[in-house]
Amino acid sequence: MHRALFVSEILVEIFVSLNQLPSPTIGWTQSLTRKSLASLARTCKTFHELAMDLLWADMPGLRPLLGCVTRLNPMIYDPKSKYSWSQHADPLAEHEFHQFLRHSSRVRNMTISTNTYIHLLATLPIETCVFPGLLSLSWMVQRMNAGDLRFFLSPTLRYCGVSELHSDLHHIGTRCVALEELTVLGDTDTAQLSETVRSCKVLRRLHCAPLDSTAWMHLSTTPTLIEVKILASRNIRCPLDNLDFATFLNLTTLSFRAMEVAAVLALIHHFEFPSLKEFEMYARVLPWAEAEQLFRALSQCKASQTLEHINISSGNGTQEHSGDSLTAVRQFLCFKQLRTLRISAHYSIYLDNDLLFEAMTSWPHIRSLSLLDWRLPTITFRGLFTALRLCPHLQDLQVSVDVRNIDIEPEAESFQHTSLRTLVVGSSELESVNVEAVAHIIFSMLPAVDQVMRASGGVPRLWSDVNKRLEFLRNRSSSVAGRCITGASDPS
Numbered sequence: 001m002h003r004a005l006f007v008s009e010i011l012v013e014i015f016v017s018l019n020q021l022p023s024p025t026i027g028w029t030q031s032l033t034r035k036s037l038a039s040l041a042r043t044c045k046t047f048h049e050l051a052m053d054l055l056w057a058d059m060p061g062l063r064p065l066l067g068c069v070t071r072l073n074p075m076i077y078d079p080k081s082k083y084s085w086s087q088h089a090d091p092l093a094e095h096e097f098h099q100f101l102r103h104s105s106r107v108r109n110m111t112i113s114t115n116t117y118i119h120l121l122a123t124l125p126i127e128t129c130v131f132p133g134l135l136s137l138s139w140m141v142q143r144m145n146a147g148d149l150r151f152f153l154s155p156t157l158r159y160c161g162v163s164e165l166h167s168d169l170h171h172i173g174t175r176c177v178a179l180e181e182l183t184v185l186g187d188t189d190t191a192q193l194s195e196t197v198r199s200c201k202v203l204r205r206l207h208c209a210p211l212d213s214t215a216w217m218h219l220s221t222t223p224t225l226i227e228v229k230i231l232a233s234r235n236i237r238c239p240l241d242n243l244d245f246a247t248f249l250n251l252t253t254l255s256f257r258a259m260e261v262a263a264v265l266a267l268i269h270h271f272e273f274p275s276l277k278e279f280e281m282y283a284r285v286l287p288w289a290e291a292e293q294l295f296r297a298l299s300q301c302k303a304s305q306t307l308e309h310i311n312i313s314s315g316n317g318t319q320e321h322s323g324d325s326l327t328a329v330r331q332f333l334c335f336k337q338l339r340t341l342r343i344s345a346h347y348s349i350y351l352d353n354d355l356l357f358e359a360m361t362s363w364p365h366i367r368s369l370s371l372l373d374w375r376l377p378t379i380t381f382r383g384l385f386t387a388l389r390l391c392p393h394l395q396d397l398q399v400s401v402d403v404r405n406i407d408i409e410p411e412a413e414s415f416q417h418t419s420l421r422t423l424v425v426g427s428s429e430l431e432s433v434n435v436e437a438v439a440h441i442i443f444s445m446l447p448a449v450d451q452v453m454r455a456s457g458g459v460p461r462l463w464s465d466v467n468k469r470l471e472f473l474r475n476r477s478s479s480v481a482g483r484c485i486t487g488a489s490d491p492s
Contacts (some may be wrong), residue, residue, distance in 0.1 A: 005421060015040070015050050056106035062117045065107075069099045085117050091123045101130065109136040110152065118148050129154065139163065162183070165192055173199030180224070183207040187233055207231060210238040210259055220246035227253040236411040238263060245271040255280040261290040268297040276303040280485050286314035286345050288326070295331040306308075308365075309340040325350035329359050330370065338363040342370040342398075351399065353383025370398035370424075371436060372455045377402040377426040381441055388417045395419055398455070400426025406437045409443035420446050424453040425463075439469035443477075 004010050018036060034055060041051035059065065062447035067076045069092065075085035092100055100121075110131065121163065124130065139162040141148070153160075157176040161183035168220075170192060174181055177381040179200055184193065187209050193217040197206065205227040206219070208414065219225055228251065240263050252275050256264050261283055279298065294312070310332065325348040332341065341363075343349060349371045351359075356379055377400035384401055385408060388394065394417070403425055423446065442449055452470070454463045 001044070001046070008050075009045070011050060011427050015054055022461070025418045031258075053104070053106050056103045057108040059110050060442055061108050061110075061112060062120075065100055065104055065261070066117060066120060068102050069096050070233070076273075086120065089120060091120050094123070097124060097128075101128075102129050107131050107134055110134060111138040111140070112152070113140045115141045115144065115148055118145070124151065126150065132156065135159065137161070137181050144168075155162070159183075164188065165196065165429055169196050170198045172196060173201055173203075174193055178200070179203065184449070185210065185231070190238055192462065205229075210263065212238060213240050213242040216240065216267065216271075217242075217244060217246065220248055223249055226250055229255040230257065230259050232258040232325060240266045240270075243267070245270055246321065246457040247272040247274065248276075250263070252276060253278040253280075257282045258284055261286065265290075265293055265297055268294075268301050273301055273303050274306065276301070276306055277308045279303075279307060279312075281312050284315045286312075286346055289325055291328075291345050291347065295326070295328045299331045299334055304334040304336065306337060307335045310338070311334070311340065311342045313344040314346055329355055331361045336362060337365060339365055340368040341366070342368065343369070344372065345399060352378040353380060353386070353406050356383060356387045356399070360387040364391060365393060366391050367393050368396040370396070372398050372400060372424065372426065380405050385413070385415060385417075385445060388420070389415060392417075393419055396422040398422075398424035400455070402426075403438050404432050404434075408441060410441050413445060416445055418448055421448045421451075423448075423449050424455055426455055435465045435469055439466050439473060442466070443470055443473040 005014075015037070018033060035149075037051045037055040040047045043051075056064075063076060063327055066072050071093075072085075072089060075081055075089065078085065112470050123128070128151065129160075130151040134152065136159040137152050137157060139149065139160070140153070141165060144164070144166045150164065151377060153168070153172060153175045155176060155178065159181040160169075160172065160176065160179060161181075163185050165184050165186075165188040169184075172182070172194075180202060181198070181204060182200060184196075184207070189209065190212050193210045195206060197203075197208070197211065197215045198218045201222065202224045203219075204224050205223055206225070207229040209232055210230055210297055211219075219228065225248065238260070243266060248271055251273055254273065254276060255278070259281075264281060265470060275280045281294070291312075298310070312328075326343070328343050328349060329351055332338065351371055363369075366462060379399055379401050381401065384399075397420055403434075423442070424433075427489075438452075442452060452463045
């Protein structure tokens with residue numbers, strides 16, 4: 001064996017690379033990698049420990065570990081009883097504990113999707129630390145029983161994701177003092193969730209249902225926190241009547257899904273977010289007045305020098321104030337670092353040539369802008385390209401352009417925007433559009449745009465007539481270029 005393989009650092013790099021081989025067929029790659037690691041573990045003592053650590057690091061359940069128990073091994077790997085063997089199996093006997101625990105200390109990431117095998121661990125002493133090195137636990141089990149989680153809550157745990165909140169988790173932060181990420185899917189009792197969150201002292205990321213005031217105040221005192229995502233599958237009333245003014249010093253991401261707008265406004269009004277970079281909100285219904293309040297609150301939340309991504313959308317529109325336009329663009333001019341702005345709120349968003357120019361002047365780093373409006377567009381091609389000169393990094397643009405008004409001559413313009421790749425324009429009646437002129441403008445001035453989409457009822461769809469003409473112009477250009485190259489290389 002080459003002496004370089006006796007250097008532990010080199011050996012680690014080789015084995016880790018083997019464990020991360022990419023492949024479009026994921027299952028096949030995992031099987032091949034595990035077989036390779038098993039072979040390496042049997043090769044020599046030098047390879048054994050490292051190969052075994054990698055082989056057992058990621059566990060898709062308890063079955064492989066239970067397979068180390070002599071009594072259970074024939075049942076587990078018998079094709080006839082593959083899914084039913086555990087129903088009639090007795091819990092582990094005391095002399096079998098060490099067989100099950102033989103490799104459990106090597107496990108770093110565990111995914112549990114069924115509690116079928118949990119009863120086999122019932123005889124383990126309650127103080128047993130089954131997975132002393134576990135870093136990540138994904139517990140996607142429905143209808144948990146009390147005590148099911150106790151063997152998996154390791155002091156080393158960094159990430160815990162569960163499908164529902166259970167009593168075993170109420171003081172998870174006390175037992176798992178290093179816990180950095182907590183995800184609780186589904187709706188749950190607010191008081192229990194608050195108790196669980198308040199037990200965690202060093203959280204970095206939290207994804208869960210709406211929280212009460214006490215939990216929010218605790219989070220404001222957690223300096224490690226950088227991301228909070230509130231997820232609700234239904235409208236949950238969660239009064240925030242006892243908030244005090246506080247600052248989330250290092251929070252960079254704040255996201256709300258299906259949470260009451262009034263609650264979000266309360267949080268923005270009471271808290272400061274000096275490090276906020278990303279704000280996202282989805283509301284099932286977003287009335288015009290509440291939308292305006294939200295935009296105003298965001299513009300005043302003292303994140304004007306940090307906020308880079310804003311995404312606000314709603315599922316259903318209302319007929320209130322149908323004649324009024326949203327003022328989001330003017331409200332957000334203060335965000336000088338903006339990279340992404342996407343608003344879909346079922347209302348007209350006021351935007352004309354002058355305001356688009358002012359916006360692009362304020363947002364020189366913008367990469368994605370979506371402000372679609374299904375009403376009569378007021379932006380012209382000339383206004384669009386005047387604004388595009390100010391945002392060289394823009395890649396995705398969805399705005400309402402009056403494509404019927406051809407107010408620019410591509411031959412007279414030397415400007416090309418080479419970064420823009422996705423273009424969605426406002427809905428227009430197709431019979432009133434000069435398809436050839438529109439395609440020629442896009443082909444000449446937006447060379448990276450392969451296909452144009454138009455908003456139809458608020459939903460972007462491929463604009464087939466313009467895209468066919470674009471393809472024709474592109475093919476003709478390639479053909480001409482090919483003939484020029486051939487002619488230049490002809491010695492005659």
